[in-house]
Amino acid sequence: MSSLTDRGYDHRITLARVVRSEWTKLSSLLSTWLVFGGMALLAVCLAGVFGYGHGQQIRNGEIAPSTADAVSVALLPMDLLALVVAIFGVLQMSGEYGSGLMRATLAAVPRRLPVLWAKAVVLAALTGVLMLVVCVGSLMLSQGLAGSDDASLGDPTVLRAICGAAFSVAMTALVGLGIGSMLRHTAGSITVLVVVLLIVPPLMGAVPREEVRDAIEPYLPTLAGQAIYQVGESSSTFETFSPGMSAAVLAGWALLSLAGGGAVLYRRDA
Numbered sequence: 001m002s003s004l005t006d007r008g009y010d011h012r013i014t015l016a017r018v019v020r021s022e023w024t025k026l027s028s029l030l031s032t033w034l035v036f037g038g039m040a041l042l043a044v045c046l047a048g049v050f051g052y053g054h055g056q057q058i059r060n061g062e063i064a065p066s067t068a069d070a071v072s073v074a075l076l077p078m079d080l081l082a083l084v085v086a087i088f089g090v091l092q093m094s095g096e097y098g099s100g101l102m103r104a105t106l107a108a109v110p111r112r113l114p115v116l117w118a119k120a121v122v123l124a125a126l127t128g129v130l131m132l133v134v135c136v137g138s139l140m141l142s143q144g145l146a147g148s149d150d151a152s153l154g155d156p157t158v159l160r161a162i163c164g165a166a167f168s169v170a171m172t173a174l175v176g177l178g179i180g181s182m183l184r185h186t187a188g189s190i191t192v193l194v195v196v197l198l199i200v201p202p203l204m205g206a207v208p209r210e211e212v213r214d215a216i217e218p219y220l221p222t223l224a225g226q227a228i229y230q231v232g233e234s235s236s237t238f239e240t241f242s243p244g245m246s247a248a249v250l251a252g253w254a255l256l257s258l259a260g261g262g263a264v265l266y267r268r269d270a
Helices: 015-027 030-059 067-074 078-099 101-108 113-146 156-183 186-206 210-219 221-228 243-267
Strands: none
Touching: 015 113, 030 067, 030 078, 030 113, 067 113, 067 156, 078 101, 078 113, 078 156, 078 186, 078 221, 113 156, 113 243, 156 186, 156 221, 156 243, 186 210, 186 221, 210 221, 210 243, 221 243
16 A cells, blocks of 8 residues: 555655745734735834834924935834734744644644744744835835935935835844743733833833943943944934944844743743
8 A cells, every 4th residue: 555655745844835834824814914914004104203203303304314314214113013913923833832733733833943044034934024015115105295215215225225125124033933942931921021021121220330232332232222323423312323233233143042932842831
């Protein structure tokens, strides 16, 4: 009697197949498109509002037009988007644990770790592509309502900022996925995420020694993410690395959180 493989069937579990499965789960949920669609629309609308206000300041002679300011204004909503997609990343894992779906997932993929890698690939790809579109749309609308063309898509620094913003949001989403994988509890994971992304940076002002504060700040994920799409000299009161080094820092956060999540997933039962 011939085997299933001999008859043309191949039931091997490969990463590509797990990725396809995770994409099917993600894309089949209406909530996915509502979250990402609403997030994209909100970001572009906010960029338009900020751009209009920026244009009014230029027309009133309060500030001089510049590429750095134009890009900064257009990409202001990125911090909000990064938080939203990071929470979405948390729910990718904690939601399955809460619903019990993770048992069926791990029964289908006994090696476990490919599940996390597949979720990371799908989440990063979807978020990165969407953010590229959102950033371009935000810049165009912001510039249109500002009544200026200070930031052109033909400018290499502007293109770098747009790609950097998309990368920043995608990496932050992976940080959320890793935290959700480690803690498995939605409320606890979101609490930790909010503390790391939103609470810790302002608290750095309470550090008494300036040299200690300046040594820590560039490694915070929120500040590293902002530095990636910065154009020109930073007006921030926080200390940051160059865009390239900041990208490496944020990627390191994503890898460390995913590694921690992978360790928990591998060792603990669903």
